[in-house]
Amino acid sequence: MSAGSLFFFKTIMRSRCNQRTFMSDFENYHETSQHYDLTRVPVGLEIIAKALGRSPTPLANQTLLDAGCGTGAYAAAFVSRVKGIVAIDLNPKMLAAAKSRFNGAKSPTPVRFCRAAIDTLPLAGAAVDAIMLNQVLHHLGDSAQTGWARYRQVFWECARILKPGGILIVNSCSHQQLERGFWSYSFIPEALEKVKRFLPAEAVLKEVLCDAGLTSIDREVPYAGVLQGERYFDIRGILDPTWRDGDSIWSLVPETNLHAVLTEVNQLLQLGHMDEFMRHADRQRHLVGQTTFTIAQRVINL
Ligand SMILES: C[S@@+](CC[C@H](N)C(=O)[O-])C[C@H]1O[C@@H](n2cnc3c(N)ncnc32)[C@H](O)[C@@H]1O
Numbered sequence: 001m002s003a004g005s006l007f008f009f010k011t012i013m014r015s016r017c018n019q020r021t022f023m024s025d026f027e028n029y030h031e032t033s034q035h036y037d038l039t040r041v042p043v044g045l046e047i048i049a050k051a052l053g054r055s056p057t058p059l060a061n062q063t064l065l066d067a068g069c070g071t072g073a074y075a076a077a078f079v080s081r082v083k084g085i086v087a088i089d090l091n092p093k094m095l096a097a098a099k100s101r102f103n104g105a106k107s108p109t110p111v112r113f114c115r116a117a118i119d120t121l122p123l124a125g126a127a128v129d130a131i132m133l134n135q136v137l138h139h140l141g142d143s144a145q146t147g148w149a150r151y152r153q154v155f156w157e158c159a160r161i162l163k164p165g166g167i168l169i170v171n172s173c174s175h176q177q178l179e180r181g182f183w184s185y186s187f188i189p190e191a192l193e194k195v196k197r198f199l200p201a202e203a204v205l206k207e208v209l210c211d212a213g214l215t216s217i218d219r220e221v222p223y224a225g226v227l228q229g230e231r232y233f234d235i236r237g238i239l240d241p242t243w244r245d246g247d248s249i250w251s252l253v254p255e256t257n258l259h260a261v262l263t264e265v266n267q268l269l270q271l272g273h274m275d276e277f278m279r280h281a282d283r284q285r286h287l288v289g290q291t292t293f294t295i296a297q298r299v300i301n302l
Pocket residue numbers: 021022023024029040067068069070071072073074088089090091094116117118119133134135136139140248
């Protein structure tokens with residue numbers, strides 16, 4: 001085992017892998033892990049690379065944590081560019097999918113996987129140079145009602161395990177992006193409102209980050225990035241459960257509402273109006289983008 005690998009192994013083993021805290025309240029990732037990659041692609045990779053460049057540690061020497069890694073698409077995009085990756089996820093099937101993505105890959109970079117929650121990270125203090133939280137925070141099920149207590153816990157954990165000057169990258173949808181960046185959400189307004197409650201407004205997110213000792217906060221939007229890749233534009237997609245599995249918002253739609261939506265989509269398809277409907281509902285996406293990268297840096301002395 002190389003010195004780098006040994007370091008990762010020890011770091012992981014130093015703490016227990018906590019299994020239960022704030023698991024996704026609404027998406028069943030046991031089921032969706034099988035289909036997730038059919039409709040999801042990593043976006044904003046150039047923004048992440050630029051953010052990692054703000055660390056005092058050169059990229060090639062960085063240890064990067066992918067927190068809530070899912071099937072590991074973001075980790076895979078950086079594996080050949082950093083010194084080591086730690087990938088954690090609470091869901092064993094998502095984690096297994098991430099592991100299999102790396103199986104057989106000939107990268108010299110050590111990648112360590114751990115089943116853990118993002119609010120109790122199984123890493124020692126100042127263990128990593130950078131952390132990515134891609135499309136995971138809304139699964140905390142937190143809201144303004146708690147004063148964003150779960151978000152605060154996650155960011156304290158991030159600040160604890162980041163080296164001084166380390167970088168935190170939060171990839172989450174803004175309210176405006178949810179409202180105007182996803183054409184299919186016009187069929188499911190109640191689910192849209194529910195997801196918005198799980199995501200703080202930008203000013204609140206900034207306050208919560210600052211409170212945890214994370215500062216120098218910037219935002220960037222990958223306007224051309226589409227989280228579902230080409231399949232986003234599939235006008236029959238809503239009818240396909242595997243398409244819906246690629247976006248957890250659909251699991252917030254009660255069965256009876258879903259039935260009504262499917263009927264409406266079928267009618268639009270039969271009338272030959274679905275393509276026009278999709279293009280109209282999608283007309284503002286390029287103005288707002290689908291997701292925002294909020295980039296923060298751990299202050300030197302916490
Ligand atoms: C929408 S997926 C995003 C996956 C990946 N980051 C990506 O962008 O492709 C959300 C992931 O977060 C994980 N997750 C949800 N709540 C979590 C928690 N409290 N701690 C760790 N992982 C969590 C889920 O199991 C799932 O794999």
